[in-house]
Amino acid sequence: MSAPDEALQPGFPHAVLHALGTGVFTVDTSGRITFVNPWTERLLGRPAARMIGRDAHDLLHRRPDGGPVPRDQCSIMALLRSGRPAEEGSDEYFLRDDGTTVPIIWATTPLLLAGRRAGLVVVFNDFSLHRDAEEQAAAHTAALEALTTRLNLVADVSSVLMSATATPQRIAQLLRLLVPAFGDWAAVDLRSERDRAAGTLERVAVRSHTHPRRARRLEGPLPPPPSGSRPARARTTGGDDTVLLSAAEVLGDPGAPLAATHRPLFDRLGGRSALVVPLRARRRHYGMLTVARAGDSPDLTDSEILLLNDIGRRLALVLDNARLYHEQRNVAETMQRQLLTPLPQVDHLRMAARYLPAQRAMEIGGDWYDAFLLSDGVVALVIGDVVGHDLEAASHMAEVRNMLRALAWNHREPPSVILQDLDEAVTNTSDAPMATLVFARVEGPEGGPWQLHWANAGHPPPLLVTDEGDTHFLTSHGPLIGMSAALHLGLEWPDTYVELPPGSTLLLYTDGLVESRGRPIDLGMAKLRHHASMLTGRTVDGFCDELLARIDPSGDDVALLALRLPPAGAGAPGDSRPPPPPQSPYSPAAPNRAAPGSVQLDAPVEDPTRGAREESPGGLPTE
Incomplete structure (x- = not known):
């Protein structure tokens, strides 16, 4: 549970005040009454409506004979002016509604709201049965101790029940x-x-x-x-x-x-x-x-x-x-993992993905990653984030993801054209809000060299880490999905190319990794770059796990997709080197889902896209 329960905030103090059998009222910084409990009405014979908003000293404070007390001699008002933490006494009198006075035993404590002094809490009781000196002293001590103990208990119980601990x-x-x-x-x-x-x-x-x-x-x-x-x-x-x-x-x-x-x-x-x-x-x-x-x-x-x-x-x-x-x-996280994608096994490439749900129960659903084979045999990589943090955002994410898959599969076009078609489709056929994403193609023959061809729709830039530890962000930005067509702006998404060095690591991520309420995104990106440069010797799975452990993101949900390139020539025709270990079976997706475009090992069927990949020398065939 994480934030305090709404049911615990207002009712508990009021319930205790009703059971105390003690008068309690509050005054603001000017001395005007802002709250009275039922016992105050009973002890003073005054309805709350005729006390709220009145000056407490002028209305209540009197001498034993009913005469007025000068304001500069009022102990309670003195505490309000001086700001002393707390005080108590038993030699004051309050005026009842019928004109009689009642001796009181009283205690005060500062009233703090949001850490700022907002007035005083005055706790009092009828002291008329304890007039002689001996009884006054004993009752004074016992009453103050009981009041203090009970008030402290009320505060402590409220604090415990409303805390965020387990x-x-x-x-x-x-x-x-x-x-x-x-x-x-x-x-x-x-x-x-x-x-x-x-x-x-x-x-x-x-x-x-x-x-x-x-x-x-x-x-x-x-x-x-x-x-x-x-x-x-x-x-x-x-x-x-x-x-x-x-x-x-x-x-x-x-x-x-x-x-x-x-x-x-x-x-x-x-x-x-x-x-x-x-x-x-x-x-x-x-x-x-x-x-x-x-x-x-x-x-x-x-x-x-x-x-x-x-x-x-x-x-x-x-x-x-x-x-x-x-x-x-559990409902939100289960739904999210049903929407996430297992990773395909592609030649000598190795991929890893991670997903961390948001810390609060329903702040989940907008982030996703995707990796799948296109009809021309090229590997497509996607990282995205739909606006919103709830189950509705998860459903919108599924809409955008599936639209992008269909468009990418049916059209052998540059990423910029795919994003333009996606922007039109989201605007005209869906109620999904805006989304940021990176759509990329990993192109190249078996054994390399490899090239990344991508377009960015307002998303944090991918990070490329060489096997020597050099890092740089792949910056290229276009408008968010759902903005250009909706506003008739006519904006475009630039296509960008970059060579992927052998043994390098490409990291796609969502903004929860680098941005939080207590840290600006620039500082988060610098921290990401620093830690990523120190993890080049790890496997791609170890790279993701250690990166998350070092950055320790909190608050928003986080999705990662990492691609590790093999050494130069690995997997090319005639290469006699043994293939790298199989890709890790770990996946943030639900365990009953299969990777799109992959052939299940326990179901040997012919790959329907093999012919397309053989016709496209730039494709990367599956293993």
């Missing part, structure tokens, strides 16, 4: 917050994704502040639930309702609800009672969160139970969103 780490961090703040030990049991129908549970995290080693040894798969009806399984694996367990019942009655799963916890970690909160979201039951108390610890209060229920609901949403994220990513 789900197991988030669960472990959550238990560290709950123990010992809410209980002496806590555990999270999740239903197995591989055996969800049977309801098998795995204890993924256990924490105890008194027996940490025992707690860790209790983690792992739990015994399978008994077969039978759903209610019978729910007694073992947890149902849909919060349950308060008694240790005496669980340890004394093997048939008690949840006895099979919780007896080892009580037996090894102790405890008097436990609250079991179901982890349920969007009609899916993911497991349960258990928080237990032992010894002389008081029972959980109603407000604590409500808060733990809300934490359980939020944890279930985290689990459900993680499931949806992985499902979406």
